Ligand SMILES: Nc1ncnc2c1ncn2[C@@H]1O[C@H](COP(=O)(O)OP(=O)(O)O)[C@@H](O)[C@H]1O
Ligand SMILES: CC(=O)OP(=O)(O)O
């Protein structure tokens with residue numbers, strides 16, 4: 001069975017085409033700058049060079065059509081016809097309290113994703129555009145959705161409730177949901193396999209640090225706490241998002257700087273984090289280079305990012321009354337040896353013994369970066385959210401009674 005996995009953003013659409021007979025990736029790519037005259041389609045058929053096209057792509061329906069066109073292209077295509085795709089799986093960031101597992105799309109699921117637009121205004125509307133774009137181009141294909149929030153539905157109420165009036169939870173469902181759950185679940189399973197222990201016996205802190213960043217306390221294979229909250233703004237310092245701040249800063253800054261709600265929202269989501277402190281970039285690669293070249297603001301941004309992450313790891317060790325391993329994943333976690341080293345060196349009190357050579361080694365393999373006798377292991381596990389989405393979609397298609 002061939003499954004197309006889609007992660008639709010407001011102006012981008014990432015895709016991977018899987019052959020589920022051996023879980024191989026036939027092709028992958030992305031469309032960026034949707035809505036512009038010079039949108040970019042990048043496409044990598046397996047084992048062949050990347051193809052890039054710059055062209056006008058004004059909305060998601062056209063983006064999907066271009067993706068389908070290139071998948072069946074005479075020269076670059078990997079399929080003879082789009083009918084060789086049997087199902088589509090979508091990443092959906094917010095599933096609220098309704099979904100603790102993946103589902104096939106029906107009217108009820110679409111209504112629920114729409115109902116959650118308010119809680120994930122940057123993500124859910126874009127996912128809906130992706131779903132509708134597939135419906136427009138492939139009217140009869142079954143589609144599944146895999147929620148970022150699903151894995152965290154096991155958190156106990158004392159972890160997911162905020163200490164604010166209960167009416168806000170009862171009326172508006174204001175609570176911690178947590179995100180990146182597909183990734184936290186995947187790397188937890190891989191970590192257990194790597195350590196050769198059942199997931200049921202492990203206490204893990206998984207750190208998904210990419211553009212968005214969150215960590216999770218995973219005990220006996222279940223998420224018991226996570227750093228993102230009602231929205232993907234809470235918790236760790238990120239590329240452009242602030243993470244935790246004193247909530248009183250919001251009304252205070254609004255009155256002092258004469259900001260509207262939309263402006264303060266945009267400030268915290270798009271103009272904060274590494275970008276705000278470094279004054280340079282939201283990208284950890286550029287921060288690290290500038291820091292090494294002696295840039296003080298970049299060094300401060302790096303130190304704040306590391307310090308805030310390390311405090312979360314410490315608090316989750318307390319939340320679970322111990323910890324067996326820390327897992328680093330996503331763009332920063334998989335690639336920044338400098339960040340991992342700073343975190344691990346300062347966690348020696350917990351029993352983390354960094355192996356510098358292993359940490360510095362360039363590799364895209366799953367690996368330990370602590371010494372074999374380290375009481376707490378630190379692992380680098382490349383995430384693969386798309387594979388999980390493809391697997392869930394495949395399973396749902398095989399037992400098709402889940403349409404709601
Ligand atoms: N070699 C590297 N060193 C440090 N950071 C890196 C490196 N490669 C990628 N990154 C970081 O990873 C981030 C992207 O992470 P990724 O998980 O791919 O994000 P997303 O999937 O949310 O778009 C970049 O912004 C950059 O900061
Ligand atoms: C939920 C979230 O923050 O997602 P991303 O990292 O893709 O922005």
Ligand SMILES: [Mg+2]
Pocket residue numbers: 210211330
């Ligand atoms: Mg990501």
